[in-house]
């Protein structure tokens with residue numbers, strides 16, 4: 001008799017984005033004449049970079065011809081792409097990693113969710129609060145213990161090292177949902193904690209391309225000591241618009257050790273895990289990724305990020321002008337906004353939807369510390385962004401909400 005895994009019963013029933021979409025859809029069906037502006041969801045909207053588009057076309061043409069056709073490739077990702085990534089880390093971050101320390105995948109979401117499965121079940125996992133929900137849900141499904149690290153505006157929503165020893169700690173910087181970036185000093189404290197306590201840091205750098213302030217770290221390996229305690233996950237999704245194409249990578253340094261393991265053992269275990277459950281990313285997607293990492297590709301993809309960053313700066317300035325308390329938006333596509341008049345996240349969400357038809361994401365959906373905030377995303381078009389900000393400015397100046 002097959003019995004459903006009971007850990008899944010511990011999952012919270014509703015995923016925040018689904019509920020937001022339901023509310024927006026309800027509003028549209030009740031008010032068909034009022035178009036809503038979606039400023040909540042973290043999904044890219046710009047078309048792919050020209051360099052990437054031609055590489056994707058070429059990859060499809062190769063598959064259409066018997067003399068250039070290829071089937072299964074390296075399950076861990078093509079060697080050329082892993083080398084290109086290692087070169088990129090060296091040039092862009094001054095970080096020395098070997099191509100063998102990179103394992104390619106179909107997404108940072110799946111990698112961050114799957115990494116704990118190579119460690120002993122029932123492990124204690126620390127996450128930021130507020131948090132990207134994937135870390136929590138995947139670890140609950142695995143039967144792991146979640147420990148929340150409260151993150152408040154006083155520390156830029158970066159947690160301080162826990163008092164006790166945890167086995168795994170997730171960090172996301174630039175942060176989703178708060179849009180803030182951890183400083184070198186803050187990350188150094190957490191790296192030192194991890195090395196001291198044999199904690200594995202899982203560093204989600206999905207938004208690293210949005211960091212334009214040179215003083216802020218973009219890879220955890222810019223922090224001394226990180227190679228012995230940190231796994232880094234990153235993706236082509238937000239930088240190159242691969243949210244639908246699907247391509248990502250995880251770095252497990254040879255030097256990483258934990259709980260009595262030898263150097264190279266954690267890397268070998270992650271590779272082994274991928275060999276069991278995954279057959280490698282799409283060869284078409286990998287051709288696109290290789291093109292994105294050429295000199296022209298990098299500059300074209302960076303331009304996509306420039307566009308979103310301009311939106312982010314506009315949102316931040318505009319909401320500040322309306323008297324709201326605003327975080328993020330400088331080196332990140334997310335703007336984290338304190339609700340006026342101590343409204344709850346959902347109350348402010350509803351007011352914005354009813355009075356301005358702007359859809360945000362209620363902060364409480366990311367954890368209890370997100371209560372009293374909403375998240376704006378900068379991934380909408382420039383026109384939608386300006387329109388949304390005009391409506392909110394008009395609404396807030398016509399009420400006594402702020």
Ligand SMILES: *Cc1c(COP(=O)(O)O)cnc(C)c1O
Pocket residue numbers: 042106107108109110132172176204206234235236237238242243247248
């Ligand atoms: C969007 C996002 C990712 C990217 O996931 P993919 O599966 O590579 O598309 C990872 N982490 C965070 C925090 C994100 O917001």
